[in-house]
Amino acid sequence: MTTTTEPSEFLFSYGTLQLEPVQIATFGRRLSGRLDRLPGYITGLLEITDAQVLATSGKTHHPMLVSTGRPQDGVDGTVFAVTPAELAHADAYEVADYRRDRVRLASGTLAWAYLDARQPASGPDI
Template sequence: MTEATEQLFSYGTLQLPAVQVATFGRTLDGNADSLPGYRLAQLAIQDPAVVATSGKTHHPIVTPSDVPGDAVEGAVFAITPAELAHADAYEVDDYRRDRVVLASGLHAWAYVDARHAPAGTTKD
């Protein structure tokens, strides 16, 4: 197996063993962590394949927050680059994969609300 060189933070369905097996072909071992500066919302999922895999019509989604102390709890998983591509294929277009810094200081990928500008950008 290729080395697990990527870190993926999950706060939602990618933590579910059935979703992990369907997406990665295995269950993942993760560590609890949190994503500071974000808040949790719910997203209605329109893709029937994603609903079938997760068993849920609404998935959590994170958006940036200006409220001090806001953070989203979840888990961080070490995965391979190929598994990261599988995670990209699982997520619907409402999500965008961004590089984030977790409360632990670990740099990881996280799927965030694609309707918000990426971190470090401003609207003109």
Template sequence: MPLLFSYGTLRDPAVQRANFGRTLPTRPDRITGYRLDLLEIADAEVVALSGESHHPILVATGSPEDTVDGAVLDLTDDDLLRADDYEVSDYHRVEVPLASGGTAWVYVAR
């Protein structure tokens, strides 16, 4: 079962219901070596769904002092593909280590 680290709108239960048809099991976690920036979203459907014209976006720094808090979402393989469809082209998915151990997928700046 894939894990997805979310630091933004995919933590929102309304966004989860719209994308996955249900709310997802989540737990708090953190990643290091990244910082948050804001990205203006041009996709009207994504803005309508999230209610926000600017979404957070991760930028890799490689610095252990930079950390980002978020939540790990338990997904199915189909859920992960739906998450890929939801994210705009400014993001791409990579695998990162979690502070709690193990790894998860996360969307970062292209």
């Protein structure tokens, strides 16, 4: 089995994964990314009770993507190129209320994003 150290995945962040201290704690490095937008979503707030996530982010509530299906809605964020191992680290950081799913950003980029786990998975039109 081969592992890659080159970024080969895109991760869209609209919340705490954009914060440098969270990136250092989660990925061991500061990520560089570019601004993008996720159409058809808004954000709500999720109360965080996981002690480690609270300590890392310093925030009691994190934003949560909620699908509206309305193209006029959208959430601004940053898309980062990450390695598969870093994506696994992001999975470990996020609490069970989030589900990682593929989304299509306004730029056309297919990226992973953390959505409300209570909503059904839809995936982008590819």
